[in-house]
Amino acid sequence: MLLTVTPNPSLDRTYEIPAIERGGVLRATAERMDPGGKGVNVSRAVAAAGHRTVAVLPLGGAPGALVADLLAGQGIEVARVPVAGATRSNIALAEPDGTLTKINAPGPELTAAESESLLSTIRSHAGSAAWIACCGSLPRGLGADWYAELVARVHRAGTRIALDTSGPSLLAALRERPDVVKPNAEELGQAVGRPLATVGDAVKAAEELRGQGAGAVLASLGADGQLLVSAAGTYFGFARVAAVRSNVGAGDASLAGFLAAGGDGAGALAAAVAHGAAAVQLPGSVMPSPADLEPSAVTVTTDVPLDRPLTEPVP
Template sequence: MASILCYTLNPAFDLAISLDHLQPGTVHRAGASQLDPAGKGINVGRVLRRLGHTVRLGGLLGRDNAAPFHELFRREQMESVFVEVEGSTRINVKLAEADGRVSDLNGPGPSITAADWQHLLQATPRQLAGIDAVVVSGSLPPGVSTDDFARWLLVLVDSGLPVWMDTSGSGLHAVRQTTVTLLKPNEEELAQLLGHALPDSGDLDAAAREVVGSGWSQQVLLSLGGAGACWFEGTSMWQAIPPEVIVRNTVCAGDTLLAAALHGQLSGWSREAGLRFAVALAAECVRHVGPGDPEAADFAELLAKVRMGTPALQTSATEMPE
């Protein structure tokens, strides 16, 4: 198995709350609630660890409430090389309704100083030692500019390692200043990167191919919510459509998709086999809180029910929140 370094620059505690229906301005009684140390790169690492890989976690972590994160890393046997900074890691609230709709309330995170960022830059080369692939996931914390992020990405890319990227907001535009191995946007993020609306499947297809053709990313893994995902490389495209499942919480679905696809890549699988596996594991994920579980009793059944799409990209109005 491989050794993967997963970066999360702006981790969070995820407070997942289940309720029947969200009605703003009223009092709600939660059906269940759960507070977990998380962050997109950390979620990716947890899935990769369950798939048998060695995982190293890096990024920027608030010192004041770091203990639960370190306990998670110890329990799941993931090495931490996080740079700790002054302040508290943020809390993100995920409100999951009975029909599968999720509303996110995301905190900003601690403010990163120039000294904090320089510490990460200086530590990066030694953090990459012995690593087979790098994942960069999540938003930028306050104090880190798009240009700062782009220059750091260049360090990762220049290492010669595969760099898989899943970000949004200002960090997404940094991809224009380098060439990552794979970019994993959802429909909204792809539109944000291109700077215009993508109202139908033809627009999405053209936009993903533009990202590859522009040299910003060698590959694009486009997540489409209930319609699964598409993998673009060169002039080729593969789409996998998941089986129907009862959707409970979609928070970690995109992270699970990326981790499972990277597992397939590192295992030497074909694009079709890797995408089929990734979409099946993302479908397993949305049935509960937390990352997908490849050891689920019915995972083989889910995998068998994944359908490969037609050459015309199929989309769904249901999107996996990132």
């Protein structure tokens, strides 16, 4: 069983439009409504692969109830932590060329009691989980060290933890030695405080995060592929993609594939790349099923192209 934690979940509405016209009336050609949040997406991808997953979520108001209903309809167990504030609603506008414009609401402010209830709920489910994936930004009311406290409690329960967050909360959590951290290129550059221009720059940055406490670093480099830097070595993976339709949740699908494949080594990285490549070819935040995966399109190697410039360098 894979347990996911999403401290700031959402109800996501995605509209496909011909183009954005400021001040005009935009007519959508298609629309979707999905339960949202990075950990939620990981659970959705795990469930789509036929594995059991439990999503721990602070939920409030009508949007929160709808998120729980949508997840239940996808076969995902929800460990609901009631909160007074309403769960946030986000909007994404997807254009035919793959450009995505997102409006993310701030979400509710959690009280100290709600924060402790969330931590206690996670702890009560930790013992039966093979992995715990803790993902996304923290809601108002939770300090930057909240993830660090969570990692410490999970490790005391003897469970492995993967952390997908950024900024001060990522840096604070490193001291508690999370088993895996999953930054994208921008988050990786922010964590080390310098620009990343090449794949080699990203490798060095990942090595620094390991030096600060991360057991392994699974780094998404967008169109350039993915890196896995761990005690076992450094691997580089990439896949052929025919066309990008939406990159919403692609990193979350990658993390789901990685953990479902064991969370370590070349095989897990190959699964991560396959899931991410499949996700970007699907609409909105649809998570890939096994039928969507193309393992033959994936290449994983220890011959890392250190001098290759990043398509989107981190300033």
